[in-house]
Amino acid sequence: MSVARRLARHRGALVGIVILAVLAVLALAAPWLSPRDPIRTAPRAALQAPGGAYWLGSDQLGRDVASRVLHGARISLTVGLISVSIAVGLGAPIGLVSGFYGGRLDALIMRVIDVLLAFPGILLALAIVSVLTPGLTNVMLAVGLSAVPTYARLVRATVLSARENLYVEAARALGSRDPAILRRDILPNVVAPLVVTATLGLGTAILAAAALSFLGLGSQPPQPEWGRMLSEGRDYLREAWWISTFPGLGIMLTVLGMNLLGDGLRDVLDPRLEA
Amino acid sequence: MLTWVLRRILAVVPVLFGVTLAVFSMLFLVPGDPVKMMLAEFVTTPDQIAQMRAQLHLDEPVLRQYGRFVASAARGDLGTSIRSRRPVTTEIGENAGSTAQLAVAAMLVAVALGVPLGLLAALARNSWLDVASMGTALLGVSMPSFWLGLLLIFVFSLHLAWFPATGGGDLPHLVLPSVTLGTIAAAIIARLTRSSMLEVLGQDYVRTARAKGLGGFAVVVRHALKNALIPIITIFGLQFGNLLAGAVIVETVFSRPGLGRLIVGGILSKDFPLVQGVVLFVATVYVLINVLVDVAYAYADPRIRFG
Numbered sequence: 001m002s003v004a005r006r007l008a009r010h011r012g013a014l015v016g017i018v019i020l021a022v023l024a025v026l027a028l029a030a031p032w033l034s035p036r037d038p039i040r041t042a043p044r045a046a047l048q049a050p051g052g053a054y055w056l057g058s059d060q061l062g063r064d065v066a067s068r069v070l071h072g073a074r075i076s077l078t079v080g081l082i083s084v085s086i087a088v089g090l091g092a093p094i095g096l097v098s099g100f101y102g103g104r105l106d107a108l109i110m111r112v113i114d115v116l117l118a119f120p121g122i123l124l125a126l127a128i129v130s131v132l133t134p135g136l137t138n139v140m141l142a143v144g145l146s147a148v149p150t151y152a153r154l155v156r157a158t159v160l161s162a163r164e165n166l167y168v169e170a171a172r173a174l175g176s177r178d179p180a181i182l183r184r185d186i187l188p189n190v191v192a193p194l195v196v197t198a199t200l201g202l203g204t205a206i207l208a209a210a211a212l213s214f215l216g217l218g219s220q221p222p223q224p225e226w227g228r229m230l231s232e233g234r235d236y237l238r239e240a241w242w243i244s245t246f247p248g249l250g251i252m253l254t255v256l257g258m259n260l261l262g263d264g265l266r267d268v269l270d271p272r273l274e275a
Numbered sequence: 276m277l278t279w280v281l282r283r284i285l286a287v288v289p290v291l292f293g294v295t296l297a298v299f300s301m302l303f304l305v306p307g308d309p310v311k312m313m314l315a316e317f318v319t320t321p322d323q324i325a326q327m328r329a330q331l332h333l334d335e336p337v338l339r340q341y342g343r344f345v346a347s348a349a350r351g352d353l354g355t356s357i358r359s360r361r362p363v364t365t366e367i368g369e370n371a372g373s374t375a376q377l378a379v380a381a382m383l384v385a386v387a388l389g390v391p392l393g394l395l396a397a398l399a400r401n402s403w404l405d406v407a408s409m410g411t412a413l414l415g416v417s418m419p420s421f422w423l424g425l426l427l428i429f430v431f432s433l434h435l436a437w438f439p440a441t442g443g444g445d446l447p448h449l450v451l452p453s454v455t456l457g458t459i460a461a462a463i464i465a466r467l468t469r470s471s472m473l474e475v476l477g478q479d480y481v482r483t484a485r486a487k488g489l490g491g492f493a494v495v496v497r498h499a500l501k502n503a504l505i506p507i508i509t510i511f512g513l514q515f516g517n518l519l520a521g522a523v524i525v526e527t528v529f530s531r532p533g534l535g536r537l538i539v540g541g542i543l544s545k546d547f548p549l550v551q552g553v554v555l556f557v558a559t560v561y562v563l564i565n566v567l568v569d570v571a572y573a574y575a576d577p578r579i580r581f582g
Contacts, residue, residue, distance in 0.1 A: 111289065111293065114290050114293070115290055115293030115294055115296075115297055118290055118558045118561060118562050119297075119554070119557075119558050119561075120517055120519055120520045120557070120558070120561045121516060121517040121519070121520030121521060122521070122524070123520045123523075123558065126523065126538065126542065126554070127301060127550070127554050130301070130550045131301050131302075131304045131305045131306075203417065210419055210421075211419065211420075211421060211524050214419075214421045214527070215523070215524065215539050216543060217539070217542060227419075227421070231421075233425075234425060234528070237425060237428060237429055237433060238433050241429055244422070244425050245425075245426075248419060248421075248422030248425065248426070251419045251422060252414070252417050252418055252422065255416075255417040255419070256413065256414065259417050260413070
């Protein structure tokens with residue numbers, strides 16, 4: 001059975017795909033679906049409750065929460081995709097080279113990775129952001145770079161075990177060169193675990209980026225970014241719960257979709273890991 | 276065993292050196308002049324900039340700067356905060372206790388929620404209970420902690436008025452932050468407990484225990500759970516690190532004093548010595564906790580020691 005068909009039969013993965021598909025459509029169509037301009041303020045219409053003229057209410061500056069949440073989906077999905085691309089784009093080649101060639105280069109790379117993994121969770125991203133100026137681009141850079149060690153280590157481990165396969169030895173005996181062995185015999189083994197980790201990593205990246213913006217280190221006003229909206233709504237929690245509730249729901253649904261799809265992909269692509 | 280422990284402890288030394296090197300290099304990664312960036316908000320004369328550069332020893336050769344950085348750090352001197360003009364070590368000392376309290380309380384919440392949830396799911400495998408507990412756990416890992424914190428404040432502070440929303444100090448102030456921070460770790464522990472428990476329940480010794488007539492409870496607790504918890508020890512260290520890092524966010528949500536508030540304030544005001552000091556401190560604590568966890572793991576599982 002093809003991967004796609006098995007995914008379609010996996011209940012969790014299916015739910016994840018549906019959530020993500022809906023979010024992707026909403027994000028892409030945000031400019032047309034939004035009832036109002038997400039950044040235009042209307043002080044006289046501030047703090048309107050959901051329902052009525054504003055489906056999801058309006059914020060302290062009279063901006064439409066629904067429009068801001070829709071545009072926020074665009075930002076969060078883009079930030080997640082770019083961060084993970086940076087992490088995979090740098091981490092995978094490093095892991096590939098390190099695992100395939102081994103030796104001193106591998107030892108050196110692993111020492112550096114050990115050091116980088118000594119900074120737990122969001123701390124590495126915080127350290128990177130601290131030397132840059134706050135802003136969405138630098139958040140993507142920080143979140144992406146801080147995940148490089150994870151991918152490098154994963155790919156290295158997969159390559160190390162793939163290298164031991166008999167068909168690699170056979171290919172070598174037949175005179176294949178390193179690049180050909182890497183491409184034909186090693187890389188296919190790396191794809192499945194990389195796809196699973198990257199899918200789950202999208203959720204982690206979106207969470208981390210929203211957290212940095214929540215802390216005021218990421219997206220700058222008036223950008224309709226979900227983490228930023230949450231921190232702005234924090235001061236109006238008592239009188240206007242909707243300002244922070246809907247962006248939070250957006251983050252959770254997005255990450256939930258990624259986690260469901262990632263777990264499903266793991267079950268489908270690597271039956272050995274199934275719990 | 277003793278040599279194994281010693282070797283594990285010695286292996287930390289190069290990592291800690293690497294950590295100091297990474298933290299030290301932060302200043303050199305600043306695009307442009309770090310001193311000008313730090314003093315950006317002040318009106319400065321070239322004299323003052325030169326003075327600041329001398330105060331941070333940035334006018335010396337790089338290698339000597341690094342040597343000085345490591346030597347001072349080893350003595351517990353992490354420099355002086357630019358904003359408060361107080362020693363960074365003092366600032367860390369005043370705030371570390373609050374963060375440690377939060378992380379430990381969150382860990383208790385995580386274990387108290389996560390282990391029973393995972394156990395329940397494993398024992399009732401494929402039932403609605405399993406689906407419901409794992410669904411809850413999945414929601415937990417997908418939940419942004421800053422959102423969960425705001426929801427808890429909304430319900431338990433603003434509406435029910437059971438717990439204070441912000442501040443730190445006593446036990447009531449600790450409840451909501453530690454539940455917020457612990458819930459996410461609980462979800463991860465629940466998922467791991469379930470898969471670890473399922474694996475153990477399939478082992479021969481569990482079948483033997485059942486065959487010799489032991490009741491369900493004795494088998495589950497004495498034979499299965501005890502062994503299923505071993506892998507959970509390993510992620511304990513990892514999770515503790517995540518809790519320390521997660522405290523940065525949770526402390527901001529609840530305006531609770533601690534290392535998290537300290538570092539965020541430091542980053543926002545470009546107080547590099549303070550940021551470097553906190554990063555170095557947290558990473559060092561994290562590395563040392565992981566050594567302790569490894570040693571505990573080796574005691575719990577002889578296969579590690581002799582393997």
